Amino acid sequence: MSLTNFVWAFVVGGLLCAAAQLVVDVTRLTPAHTMVLFVSLGAAFSALGLYEPLTQLAGAGATIPLPSFGHALVQGALEGARREGFLGLVAGGLEATALPLTAAIGFGYLMAVVFSPRG
Amino acid sequence: MRADAAASRDYAGRLRRHQPRPPILRNVLAAFLVGGLICVVGQAVLGWFMSGGMTPKDAAAPTAAVMVIAGALLTGLGLYDELARFAGMGSALPITGFANSIVAPALEAKREGYVLGVGAQLFTIAGPVIVYGVLAALAAAALRYGLVGP
Numbered sequence: 001m002s003l004t005n006f007v008w009a010f011v012v013g014g015l016l017c018a019a020a021q022l023v024v025d026v027t028r029l030t031p032a033h034t035m036v037l038f039v040s041l042g043a044a045f046s047a048l049g050l051y052e053p054l055t056q057l058a059g060a061g062a063t064i065p066l067p068s069f070g071h072a073l074v075q076g077a078l079e080g081a082r083r084e085g086f087l088g089l090v091a092g093g094l095e096a097t098a099l100p101l102t103a104a105i106g107f108g109y110l111m112a113v114v115f116s117p118r119g
Numbered sequence: 120m121r122a123d124a125a126a127s128r129d130y131a132g133r134l135r136r137h138q139p140r141p142p143i144l145r146n147v148l149a150a151f152l153v154g155g156l157i158c159v160v161g162q163a164v165l166g167w168f169m170s171g172g173m174t175p176k177d178a179a180a181p182t183a184a185v186m187v188i189a190g191a192l193l194t195g196l197g198l199y200d201e202l203a204r205f206a207g208m209g210s211a212l213p214i215t216g217f218a219n220s221i222v223a224p225a226l227e228a229k230r231e232g233y234v235l236g237v238g239a240q241l242f243t244i245a246g247p248v249i250v251y252g253v254l255a256a257l258a259a260a261a262l263r264y265g266l267v268g269p
Contacts, residue, residue: 001162001166001169001170005162005166006163010156012158013154013157013159014150014151014152014154014155014156015151016212017151017153017154017155017206017208018147018148018150018209020150020211021147021149021150021151021207021208021209022143022147023208024207025146031207031208031211032247034208034211035216035217035220035244035247035248036247036252038212039248039251039255040251040252040255042252043252043259044255046256047259047260047262047263055175055179058158059161059162059175060158060159060161060165061155061162063165064157064158064161064183064186064214064215065154065158065212065213066213066214066216066248069214069252070255072179072180073252073256073257073260074259074260077257077260078263078269079269081260081264082269089257089260089261089269093253093256093260096180097180099180099181099183099184100180100183100187103183103184103187104187104191104217104245107188107218108191108218108222108225108241109225109237109241110191111191111194111222111225111226112222112225112226112229112237113233113237115195115196115197115226116229117226117230118197
């Protein structure tokens with residue numbers, strides 16, 4: 001891991017977020033709509049074979065922004081399909097994303113229970 | 120009927136003109152900076168997992184999980200929402216923002232109870248993201264599977 005990796009992560013991750021902000025400001029879509037849009041775009045680009053090269057170039061710059069959730073779902077589904085055909089295609093996406101999703105539910109719940117709302 | 124539609128379009132246009140214009144350049148720059156910096160932190164976590172012998176591909180999911188935990192913790196401490204006010208999508212689009220979108224509404228809903236409050240509100244924003252993510256990914260993967268094979 002060199003400085004170049006960090007620079008690419010910064011630039012690509014920053015550009016994805018800037019693009020999302022541009023969508024919010026120009027189209028007046030809500031942030032939630034924009035998040036849904038970017039996850040779906042990530043899935044589409046992944047199936048076209050365009051997202052994987054981006055992750056190789058930018059590392060966390062491509063895997064931390066939300067489109068990578070769509071990418072991980074598609075790659076998991078395709079990997080499942082290679083393993084066990086149609087059933088694998090259906091199950092593979094959530095299998096591949098189980099770790100971050102379960103962490104989000106488990107830790108999100110814990111935080112909501114431990115802390116009190118402000119204001 | 121047609122006149123009604125035209126009038127309502129006209130009204131929407133007028134309403135839009137009178138809404139405050141967002142400072143687009145400032146917002147996009149803030150999103151770029153903060154989003155980029157969050158990804159740099161993610162890159163450091165990724166590097167830490169890879170130094171333990173993981174491939175970049177294997178390390179992506181545990182890195183995402185660590186960032187989710189960090190985002191949830193910073194939301195609980197009330198810091199992430201401060202950042203979000205400055206950074207907009209720069210803090211919302213990274214997976215730490217996904218964690219924020221889970222914790223923030225759940226925390227607010229605490230007084231409505233643990234089932235219909237916290238349990239339901241965890242998914243106010245994460246729900247749509249997961250639903251459309253899974254649907255889009257299923258469609259995209261099935262198309263690719265059907266057209267070019269896995």
